[in-house]
Amino acid sequence: MPENDSATTKKVRLALQAVLDAMKPYPIYDPSTMPREAKRMAFLKEYMFEDFTGCVVMEAESVGFALDESWIIQNHIPGFTGAGYLRALRAQPEKPEKGLISFNMNISSEGRWLFDVRHRHDHTNLNRQNGFWMKISDGPWKAYYSANNDKANGWEFGVTDSQSTKTSTYFVAGANRIQIAPMSDNFKLDRIVAYRENRARCAKDIATPQVGYHPWFDAAHFAE
Numbered sequence: 001m002p003e004n005d006s007a008t009t010k011k012v013r014l015a016l017q018a019v020l021d022a023m024k025p026y027p028i029y030d031p032s033t034m035p036r037e038a039k040r041m042a043f044l045k046e047y048m049f050e051d052f053t054g055c056v057v058m059e060a061e062s063v064g065f066a067l068d069e070s071w072i073i074q075n076h077i078p079g080f081t082g083a084g085y086l087r088a089l090r091a092q093p094e095k096p097e098k099g100l101i102s103f104n105m106n107i108s109s110e111g112r113w114l115f116d117v118r119h120r121h122d123h124t125n126l127n128r129q130n131g132f133w134m135k136i137s138d139g140p141w142k143a144y145y146s147a148n149n150d151k152a153n154g155w156e157f158g159v160t161d162s163q164s165t166k167t168s169t170y171f172v173a174g175a176n177r178i179q180i181a182p183m184s185d186n187f188k189l190d191r192i193v194a195y196r197e198n199r200a201r202c203a204k205d206i207a208t209p210q211v212g213y214h215p216w217f218d219a220a221h222f223a224e
Protein backbone atom coordinates (compact mmCIF):
# COMPACT_ATOMS: atom_id res chain seq x y z
CA MET A 1 0.00 0.00 0.00
CA PRO A 2 1.61 3.33 -1.04
CA GLU A 3 2.32 5.71 1.90
CA ASN A 4 0.55 8.77 0.52
CA ASP A 5 -2.42 7.06 -1.05
CA SER A 6 -5.18 9.61 -1.12
CA ALA A 7 -8.77 8.58 -1.59
CA THR A 8 -8.58 9.64 -5.22
CA THR A 9 -5.32 7.85 -6.09
CA LYS A 10 -6.52 4.73 -4.25
CA LYS A 11 -9.68 4.68 -6.33
CA VAL A 12 -7.69 5.05 -9.56
CA ARG A 13 -5.12 2.47 -8.46
CA LEU A 14 -7.77 -0.13 -7.63
CA ALA A 15 -9.61 0.51 -10.87
CA LEU A 16 -6.37 0.04 -12.82
CA GLN A 17 -5.58 -3.15 -10.93
CA ALA A 18 -9.05 -4.50 -11.73
CA VAL A 19 -8.41 -3.94 -15.43
CA LEU A 20 -5.05 -5.69 -15.19
CA ASP A 21 -6.59 -8.63 -13.31
CA ALA A 22 -9.36 -8.95 -15.88
CA MET A 23 -6.82 -9.25 -18.68
CA LYS A 24 -4.60 -11.80 -16.93
CA PRO A 25 -4.66 -15.10 -18.82
CA TYR A 26 -6.25 -17.90 -16.87
CA PRO A 27 -3.71 -20.76 -17.06
CA ILE A 28 -5.97 -23.61 -18.15
CA TYR A 29 -7.42 -21.56 -21.02
CA ASP A 30 -4.11 -20.29 -22.31
CA PRO A 31 -4.46 -20.84 -26.08
CA SER A 32 -0.76 -21.59 -26.47
CA THR A 33 -1.05 -24.65 -24.22
CA MET A 34 -4.51 -25.87 -25.25
CA PRO A 35 -4.39 -28.24 -28.26
CA ARG A 36 -8.08 -27.72 -28.89
CA GLU A 37 -8.24 -29.17 -32.39
CA ALA A 38 -6.15 -32.22 -31.59
CA LYS A 39 -8.09 -32.87 -28.41
CA ARG A 40 -11.41 -32.77 -30.24
CA MET A 41 -10.15 -35.13 -32.93
CA ALA A 42 -8.86 -37.61 -30.35
CA PHE A 43 -12.28 -37.75 -28.75
CA LEU A 44 -13.98 -38.32 -32.11
CA LYS A 45 -11.61 -41.09 -33.17
CA GLU A 46 -12.45 -43.05 -30.04
CA TYR A 47 -16.15 -42.30 -30.16
CA MET A 48 -18.12 -45.32 -28.99
CA PHE A 49 -21.52 -45.93 -30.54
CA GLU A 50 -23.98 -47.70 -28.27
CA ASP A 51 -25.95 -50.82 -29.18
CA PHE A 52 -29.60 -49.78 -29.21
CA THR A 53 -31.33 -53.15 -28.67
CA GLY A 54 -29.57 -54.78 -31.58
CA CYS A 55 -29.43 -51.79 -33.93
CA VAL A 56 -26.45 -49.41 -34.28
CA VAL A 57 -26.74 -46.45 -36.66
CA MET A 58 -23.54 -44.50 -37.34
CA GLU A 59 -23.30 -41.43 -39.53
CA ALA A 60 -20.20 -41.81 -41.70
CA GLU A 61 -19.36 -38.13 -41.27
CA SER A 62 -19.55 -38.11 -37.48
CA VAL A 63 -16.22 -39.62 -36.39
CA GLY A 64 -12.74 -38.20 -36.64
CA PHE A 65 -10.23 -38.92 -39.36
CA ALA A 66 -6.79 -37.76 -40.41
CA LEU A 67 -6.78 -34.73 -42.69
CA ASP A 68 -4.63 -36.42 -45.34
CA GLU A 69 -6.79 -35.73 -48.40
CA SER A 70 -8.46 -39.15 -48.32
CA TRP A 71 -11.96 -37.97 -47.47
CA ILE A 72 -13.96 -34.81 -47.38
CA ILE A 73 -17.21 -34.18 -45.51
CA GLN A 74 -19.83 -32.64 -47.76
CA ASN A 75 -23.52 -31.83 -47.67
CA HIS A 76 -24.10 -30.80 -51.30
CA ILE A 77 -26.23 -33.71 -52.54
CA PRO A 78 -29.66 -33.72 -50.86
CA GLY A 79 -31.10 -36.85 -49.31
CA PHE A 80 -28.29 -37.61 -46.88
CA THR A 81 -28.98 -38.26 -43.20
CA GLY A 82 -27.28 -36.56 -40.27
CA ALA A 83 -24.92 -33.69 -41.04
CA GLY A 84 -23.77 -34.84 -44.48
CA TYR A 85 -21.68 -37.62 -45.98
CA LEU A 86 -18.12 -38.69 -46.63
CA ARG A 87 -16.85 -38.37 -50.18
CA ALA A 88 -13.71 -40.31 -51.10
CA LEU A 89 -10.99 -38.12 -52.59
CA ARG A 90 -8.43 -40.85 -52.98
CA ALA A 91 -8.30 -43.78 -55.39
CA GLN A 92 -6.36 -46.67 -53.87
CA PRO A 93 -7.48 -49.83 -55.65
CA GLU A 94 -4.50 -51.96 -54.57
CA LYS A 95 -4.75 -51.85 -50.78
CA PRO A 96 -6.04 -49.59 -48.01
CA GLU A 97 -3.12 -47.54 -46.78
CA LYS A 98 -4.52 -44.09 -46.18
CA GLY A 99 -7.80 -42.65 -44.98
CA LEU A 100 -8.57 -45.37 -42.41
CA ILE A 101 -11.58 -44.48 -40.26
CA SER A 102 -12.71 -46.49 -37.23
CA PHE A 103 -16.26 -46.97 -36.01
CA ASN A 104 -16.33 -48.30 -32.46
CA MET A 105 -19.39 -49.99 -31.04
CA ASN A 106 -20.27 -51.03 -27.53
CA ILE A 107 -22.21 -54.22 -28.18
CA SER A 108 -24.63 -55.54 -25.56
CA SER A 109 -26.22 -58.40 -27.50
CA GLU A 110 -23.53 -60.91 -28.43
CA GLY A 111 -24.01 -62.95 -31.58
CA ARG A 112 -24.25 -62.63 -35.35
CA TRP A 113 -24.45 -59.07 -36.61
CA LEU A 114 -25.15 -57.83 -40.13
CA PHE A 115 -23.88 -54.65 -41.79
CA ASP A 116 -24.96 -52.33 -44.52
CA VAL A 117 -23.82 -48.97 -45.84
CA ARG A 118 -26.02 -46.21 -47.24
CA HIS A 119 -24.10 -44.80 -50.17
CA ARG A 120 -24.29 -43.44 -53.67
CA HIS A 121 -22.13 -43.59 -56.78
CA ASP A 122 -22.58 -41.02 -59.48
CA HIS A 123 -20.30 -41.96 -62.39
CA THR A 124 -22.23 -42.35 -65.65
CA ASN A 125 -20.61 -45.79 -65.90
CA LEU A 126 -22.15 -47.40 -62.82
CA ASN A 127 -19.30 -49.91 -62.60
CA ARG A 128 -16.88 -47.12 -61.83
CA GLN A 129 -16.33 -45.11 -58.65
CA ASN A 130 -18.51 -47.59 -56.79
CA GLY A 131 -16.37 -49.23 -54.08
CA PHE A 132 -14.63 -48.83 -50.74
CA TRP A 133 -12.55 -50.90 -48.32
CA MET A 134 -13.96 -52.29 -45.08
CA LYS A 135 -12.46 -54.35 -42.26
CA ILE A 136 -14.78 -55.97 -39.72
CA SER A 137 -13.35 -56.85 -36.31
CA ASP A 138 -10.10 -58.78 -36.78
CA GLY A 139 -11.07 -59.96 -40.26
CA PRO A 140 -9.20 -59.04 -43.44
CA TRP A 141 -9.60 -55.84 -45.39
CA LYS A 142 -12.05 -56.57 -48.19
CA ALA A 143 -13.28 -54.60 -51.17
CA TYR A 144 -16.98 -53.79 -51.09
CA TYR A 145 -19.03 -52.40 -53.95
CA SER A 146 -22.46 -51.01 -54.45
CA ALA A 147 -24.76 -53.98 -54.98
CA ASN A 148 -26.64 -51.97 -57.59
CA ASN A 149 -24.83 -51.30 -60.86
CA ASP A 150 -27.93 -51.42 -63.07
CA LYS A 151 -29.36 -47.96 -62.67
CA ALA A 152 -28.67 -44.75 -60.82
CA ASN A 153 -30.74 -44.82 -57.64
CA GLY A 154 -29.18 -41.99 -55.68
CA TRP A 155 -28.77 -42.73 -52.00
CA GLU A 156 -29.32 -46.42 -51.26
CA PHE A 157 -28.45 -49.31 -49.00
CA GLY A 158 -26.93 -52.49 -50.41
CA VAL A 159 -23.24 -53.36 -50.68
CA THR A 160 -21.51 -56.58 -51.70
CA ASP A 161 -18.04 -58.09 -51.39
CA SER A 162 -18.66 -59.62 -54.86
CA GLN A 163 -19.69 -62.88 -53.16
CA SER A 164 -22.68 -61.89 -51.07
CA THR A 165 -24.80 -58.91 -50.16
CA LYS A 166 -25.14 -60.33 -46.64
CA THR A 167 -22.18 -58.94 -44.75
CA SER A 168 -21.99 -60.37 -41.25
CA THR A 169 -19.69 -61.23 -38.37
CA TYR A 170 -19.80 -62.52 -34.80
CA PHE A 171 -19.62 -59.77 -32.19
CA VAL A 172 -18.68 -60.40 -28.60
CA ALA A 173 -20.23 -58.26 -25.87
CA GLY A 174 -18.33 -55.03 -25.29
CA ALA A 175 -16.09 -53.07 -27.64
CA ASN A 176 -16.09 -54.01 -31.33
CA ARG A 177 -14.80 -52.11 -34.34
CA ILE A 178 -15.20 -51.81 -38.06
CA GLN A 179 -12.92 -49.72 -40.25
CA ILE A 180 -13.29 -48.23 -43.70
CA ALA A 181 -10.88 -46.71 -46.21
CA PRO A 182 -11.33 -45.17 -49.66
CA MET A 183 -10.92 -47.41 -52.71
CA SER A 184 -12.47 -45.53 -55.60
CA ASP A 185 -12.53 -41.77 -55.59
CA ASN A 186 -15.85 -39.95 -55.53
CA PHE A 187 -17.69 -42.80 -53.80
CA LYS A 188 -19.95 -41.38 -51.10
CA LEU A 189 -20.89 -42.90 -47.75
CA ASP A 190 -23.83 -41.55 -45.80
CA ARG A 191 -24.31 -43.90 -42.87
CA ILE A 192 -23.17 -47.31 -41.68
CA VAL A 193 -25.55 -49.63 -39.86
CA ALA A 194 -24.93 -52.76 -37.80
CA TYR A 195 -27.88 -54.87 -36.68
CA ARG A 196 -29.12 -58.20 -35.43
CA GLU A 197 -31.09 -60.25 -37.92
CA ASN A 198 -34.48 -59.24 -36.47
CA ARG A 199 -33.59 -55.51 -36.43
CA ALA A 200 -33.18 -54.88 -40.16
CA ARG A 201 -36.20 -52.59 -40.24
CA CYS A 202 -34.76 -50.34 -37.52
CA ALA A 203 -31.35 -50.26 -39.22
CA LYS A 204 -32.60 -49.52 -42.76
CA ASP A 205 -35.13 -46.87 -41.75
CA ILE A 206 -33.36 -43.57 -42.40
CA ALA A 207 -35.59 -41.94 -39.78
CA THR A 208 -33.76 -43.94 -37.12
CA PRO A 209 -31.37 -41.44 -35.54
CA GLN A 210 -27.72 -42.04 -34.96
CA VAL A 211 -27.21 -43.76 -31.61
CA GLY A 212 -25.49 -41.85 -28.85
CA TYR A 213 -26.06 -38.62 -30.73
CA HIS A 214 -25.25 -35.54 -28.69
CA PRO A 215 -27.35 -32.43 -29.31
CA TRP A 216 -24.31 -30.14 -29.19
CA PHE A 217 -22.55 -32.23 -31.82
CA ASP A 218 -24.20 -30.69 -34.84
CA ALA A 219 -23.69 -29.84 -38.48
CA ALA A 220 -21.81 -26.66 -37.61
CA HIS A 221 -18.75 -28.77 -36.88
CA PHE A 222 -18.64 -29.95 -40.46
CA ALA A 223 -19.16 -26.76 -42.43
CA GLU A 224 -16.69 -26.61 -45.29
Ligand SMILES: [Ca+2]
Nearest residue numbers: 081082084190
Ligand atom coordinates in the same frame (compact mmCIF):
# COMPACT_ATOMS: atom_id res chain seq x y z
CA1 LIG B 1 -24.68 -39.01 -43.05
